[in-house]
Every structure is written in structure tokens, then in C-alpha cells.
Amino acid sequence: MSELDALQGTLAAEHAAVHVLGALGSRTSASATPGLFSAITDSYAAHRARRDELVRWVRDLGATPVASEPAYRLRPAVGPEAVTRAALELEQTCAGHYAWLVAGTTGARRRWAVQALTNAAVRELTFRGSPEIFPGAGEYADR
């Protein structure tokens, strides 16, 4: 996989993440569940920033950034518990993408990917995830 392919794959994942988090935010009450609302908001901002950075890098490589899909399938997530579970799954999925981005990049882009993986892994805890042995690379835990 080329570095461009790795960046495009991660960008596609970030498009989905931004969409899903926007939907989850609309299902979260700032007054009833301020902690969850704040966590979703922070996660949304972080993924938007990652998405924008990935778009820039793809353009820097002379390619056209992969576009967002017109719609994304979101499992019904009604209520704080379901929203929290959906957000956790999203961060776990993104952590997996970032781990592969680490493998597919070098230099400054790899360092960025390493940091993104760490941030996603830590954000999992915000959504009641448990610490993992190999965040983003779970197959090592199955050895």
C-alpha cells in the first residue's frame, strides 16, 4: 500500500467519523448529559481537524482527496448508553485506521499518525472503553 493509499483510506474513515459524530451530537443533550455532550463535541472537533489535515496532505501529494459519502449508515443510537457505545466503537475503528497509517507512512506523517493513534486510544476511555493491550492492533493480543 502506498503512502497515498494509506492517507486516502484514513481520510475516508475520518469523513465517516465526522458524519457519525455530528449525528451523535444531535442525539445528545448538553443539559441532561453535559459530560457526554462535551466528550462528543471534543471528539467531533478532533476528527474534523484530522480530516482537514489529511485532505491537505493528499493535495500536497498531487492527488484528489477522497470525497465524503453522500450518506453513512448509523445504527440506531438513542439514549446516552447507545451514544456512548457508538462513540467508543468509532474511536476504536479510527485507532485501527491510524495504526495502519503508521505502517504506511514515514517521517512527520508517521509521527502525526502515532499521535492520532494515541489520542484515539485515550479518547476510548472517555467513552467508557477499557484500556487495551494493543490499541489499534488487536491481532497482537490474540497471539
Next chain:
Amino acid sequence: MSPAAPLPTSRRAALGAAVGLAVLTGCDVTGSDPEASPTPPSAAVDPDQQLADRAAAEVAGTLALVTAAAGRGRQLARLLDGLVTVHEAHLQVLVPPAETTPVPELRGSAEEALDQVLRRERLTQRRLADWSVAAASGQLARLLASMSAAIAQQLVATEQRTGPAA
């Protein structure tokens, strides 16, 4: 509670991990091919192998410190259990250092011991991230980055249980 003994090395685990690590670093595992030439003693060491060795030594040293601190009492042992588990699992993938890891001396109170552990963990987390960036092999880079992220998770989880460390 008595101080933790030096970490034993399991040859079987080390060989198994070495095979896996050889795949990660892109090296060929010779020995089973009768036509394979023996490696001359002056052959350059694979830089990724050196990185992996450094990572293994770092994790082993941090594990020794955490284990020693956990031996201070049940409360610390409970707090540090996750870190012990993570480091032990990481050493199963990396080849543990051949030499037994000396057990560091922990002075001071349990609180000071915890602070010493957390400082060492933050250092290990940063080093693993740096070595991930430096690795030539994408697979090794991915593994080291995941290990670094695991420690970051444990640090947050530990600090949530104790309050932010100094």
C-alpha cells in the same frame, strides 16, 4: 512483600517471539534451510532489530520498576496491575532481553514510588513513539505505536484512579 525476582527469560517464548519479530523487521529466519550461508560475524546489525532490542530492554526495565513498586503493598499493586499486564504482554511479542533485568531500588513512600513509576512510564511511552517513527519496517512501527498508545491509556486510567500525578 519481598522484592520482585529478576525477570526470567523463556527460551521458547523468546524463539517464538524472535520468529515473529523477524517477520516484523523483514529479516529472514535462517537455520532451517541447509543451503543458507552462516551469517558472518562482521555483518551489520539490522537497525530495526536494534530498535526492537532497545524497545524490549526499555519495556523490561519499566516492568521491573512497576513490579517492584507493586510489591510495596496491595493498594499500589491494584493501581499498577494494568501496567504490569500490558508490559508482560508487550514483551511476549518483542524478544525479552537475554540478560536478566536488574530490579531497581525504590526509595521513599508509596506515593513517591508511584510518582517514580508514572515518570518512567511517560518516558517509555515517548520512547516507543519515537522508535515507531524511526522504524524502517511499517509493521514494527505499527507495533511500537500501539504499545505506546497502550501505555498512554494506562497512564490516564491510573491517574483517573489516583488524581493527576505530579
